[in-house]
Amino acid sequence: MESMASAAIFYGVAALVLGSALYVVVGRNLVHSAFALVAAFFGVAVFYVYLGADFLAGAQVLIYVGGILTLLLFGVMLTNRIYNLNLRSGAIQVVPGALSAGLVFALLVWIIQSVDWGAMDAGDPGPTSESIGRLLVGDYLLPFEIASVLLLIALMGAAMLVRRRGSRS
Amino acid sequence: MITRFRQIEMRLMGPLTMIPIVLCLVVLGTIAALPVVATILSELVADFVPPALQHLTIVVLGTAGFVGILALNPIYSIWLERKVAAHVQDRLGPMRVGWHGLLQSFADGVKLLFKEDLVPRDADRVLFGAAPMLAVASAFAAFAIVPWGVREDGTVLAVANLNIGVLYFIAITSLGALSVLMAGWGSNNKYALYGGMRAAAQMVSYEIPTAILVLVVVAQVGSLSIPEIVNAQAGGILGVGDWLIFQLFPLNLIAFVLFFICGLAETNRTPFDIPEAESELVAGFHTEYSGMRFAFFFLAEYGNMLLVSMLAALLFLGGWVGPFGSNPLLFFVKGFGLVVVQMWLRWTLPRLRVDQLMGICWKYVIPISFFLLVVTTVIKGLL
Numbered sequence: 001m002e003s004m005a006s007a008a009i010f011y012g013v014a015a016l017v018l019g020s021a022l023y024v025v026v027g028r029n030l031v032h033s034a035f036a037l038v039a040a041f042f043g044v045a046v047f048y049v050y051l052g053a054d055f056l057a058g059a060q061v062l063i064y065v066g067g068i069l070t071l072l073l074f075g076v077m078l079t080n081r082i083y084n085l086n087l088r089s090g091a092i093q094v095v096p097g098a099l100s101a102g103l104v105f106a107l108l109v110w111i112i113q114s115v116d117w118g119a120m121d122a123g124d125p126g127p128t129s130e131s132i133g134r135l136l137v138g139d140y141l142l143p144f145e146i147a148s149v150l151l152l153i154a155l156m157g158a159a160m161l162v163r164r165r166g167s168r169s
Numbered sequence: 170m171i172t173r174f175r176q177i178e179m180r181l182m183g184p185l186t187m188i189p190i191v192l193c194l195v196v197l198g199t200i201a202a203l204p205v206v207a208t209i210l211s212e213l214v215a216d217f218v219p220p221a222l223q224h225l226t227i228v229v230l231g232t233a234g235f236v237g238i239l240a241l242n243p244i245y246s247i248w249l250e251r252k253v254a255a256h257v258q259d260r261l262g263p264m265r266v267g268w269h270g271l272l273q274s275f276a277d278g279v280k281l282l283f284k285e286d287l288v289p290r291d292a293d294r295v296l297f298g299a300a301p302m303l304a305v306a307s308a309f310a311a312f313a314i315v316p317w318g319v320r321e322d323g324t325v326l327a328v329a330n331l332n333i334g335v336l337y338f339i340a341i342t343s344l345g346a347l348s349v350l351m352a353g354w355g356s357n358n359k360y361a362l363y364g365g366m367r368a369a370a371q372m373v374s375y376e377i378p379t380a381i382l383v384l385v386v387v388a389q390v391g392s393l394s395i396p397e398i399v400n401a402q403a404g405g406i407l408g409v410g411d412w413l414i415f416q417l418f419p420l421n422l423i424a425f426v427l428f429f430i431c432g433l434a435e436t437n438r439t440p441f442d443i444p445e446a447e448s449e450l451v452a453g454f455h456t457e458y459s460g461m462r463f464a465f466f467f468l469a470e471y472g473n474m475l476l477v478s479m480l481a482a483l484l485f486l487g488g489w490v491g492p493f494g495s496n497p498l499l500f501f502v503k504g505f506g507l508v509v510v511q512m513w514l515r516w517t518l519p520r521l522r523v524d525q526l527m528g529i530c531w532k533y534v535i536p537i538s539f540f541l542l543v544v545t546t547v548i549k550g551l552l
Contacts, residue, residue: 031354035296038347058336062380066343070373073350077366127332129393 010050017043030076034069041065055129231328235312243464243471244274250512257516284460289357292457296355300348301458301465307344308472314338315479316396318489318497325396326497334395335383338480339376342435345473346372349437349454352466356457364453367523368437374530375434375441381538382428385421386413386484388546399488403495412487417545424541425485427534429507432477434530436470438511440518441526478507 020039027033041064048057136144248263248270255262263270288297314334316327331337346369353365387393390401390413398413405411414425434441455466482488482503489500521529 031293032295035299035347035351054331054333055336058333058340061340062336062343066340066346066376067373070343070346070350070369073347073354074366074369077350077354077362129333129336 006050009046013043013046016040017047030079031073034073034076037072038065038069041069053128055132231317231326232313234317235315235328236309238475239309239312239468239472242475243468244278246471246474246508247277247467248274249509250515253509253512254516257513278464281460281464286460286462287457289457291357293355293357296351297457298355298462300352300355301462301469303351304345304348304469305465305472307341307348308469308476310344311338311341311476312472314395315476315483316399316488317500319396319400319495327396330396331394333393335387335393335398335480335484338476339380339383342473342476343372343376345435345469346376348469352458353454356454358457361454361456364456368454371437371441371526371530372435374527375431375534378427378530378534378538379431379435381535381542382424382431383484385424385538385542385545388542389413389416389421389549395483395488399483399490402487403490407492409487409492412485412490414485417548420541420545420548421485423537424545425481427538427541428485429477429481429510430534432481433511433514434526436473436477436511438474438515440514440521442515442520474508474511475504478511479504481507 017040020036020043023036024033024040027036041060045057045060045065048054048060251273252262252270254260263273266273266276288294313328314331314337316325316330316334318326320326349368349372350365353361353363353368356362386398390398392398392401402412405415409415413421415421455463458466479500482500486503488503489495489497491499493499
């Protein structure tokens, strides 16, 4: 009974994620696409919950939905051509496109089938935040610091780019 | 000059001397009693319900209690807001409908129900309709992690006792900014869009210090779970000495004040209500809304007010622990008390300008909260 409901929610969310992700790509209205992206990100957070990654789910909603998407919407709403956007390139190459997409799909299926994912037993895997914290300031301290320095550089670069030349205020 | 001081004194003292505040606390007490009743019920059912179903019972009763609170909360909060406003301005406020106007908000609610549901012709219908729903959903969903007490056997009384409670709170409240943007865009009205843009900028900016200030608490307690944060504050002098706000004086006091300021900004309350600044933007992002959709935004706004007040009470004021031991009622008194403070501030302080608002956030609040985080962490590490 519980597993049935759980499976139903899972497939429902999966359909939501795929549907909204598809709409992001094919939709003609930029703002609608951006809001569809909200649903996709949120659905991915639900998958993290299913996998027992509670911290990751919270971080996903916080960073992607709360931060990145809000800024993205901000940007989208300030652009001037939002409705009936035609973003097709001049030369549409159907055959190479379909071929490479099919190849990537086949590769992904092969990887998913052949790799031993070390799946855990069903059940509550327990809190993850503490072990994530220990790994981040322990084994993975250097990558963590490099990532933060990279973000700092990006931040300073953005501030540099939008700075008004010549004004001293 | 003297009259100016008189005015300020009156503004500050007005709500303190008002008699109806006693009444409103009684009223809010009855609302607050709902989950307490749920608690007592859960104690009772503990004898009858098999242990396997006890958690489920708590969840169901807690959900019912919070839905009850959130449905009744705006009705009485709006009445309270009007009363506080009136007494700050030396008026009486609603007096006609019921005793001291107690039923005024019910009358207004019925009026809103029967109002015509207008949708502007050029509005984006999908987003226009979805925005109020998202606003209410984000406000209600966040209450899932608000615990209101512990039972004697250590069971936490909460709909969901998440291990990442505070992270969930920060994440879900960020959805509110999206609903405001959605409403601003969907209305296809320049004032609404300005309001939505301002709200988005404001909420995104103030989310950063909120998260850092929550981290100040988390770093001191060593847990993201709200019940553990509250339990760490039990004991001390008079039962209040170990509340986080009194620890490492005055660092945590500053953190509390800043957290409360960020809460005001995130719920778009005065002095941070520029997204709906009446004198500049008609009504901001909800200019085009009427009837029930408009009421939904109010439901969300008052829900968010209560949420940030309750979170401030849980993180800094010891939640349900206090001088009389552990008591859910104490938590609700603290939460609603902070709501009253929010209303008091609204009618005391003037609105900020957009640039002042951003300046306060980026030049003062964020650096100070980073400073607090570093200093409290270092002190905690040395102790």
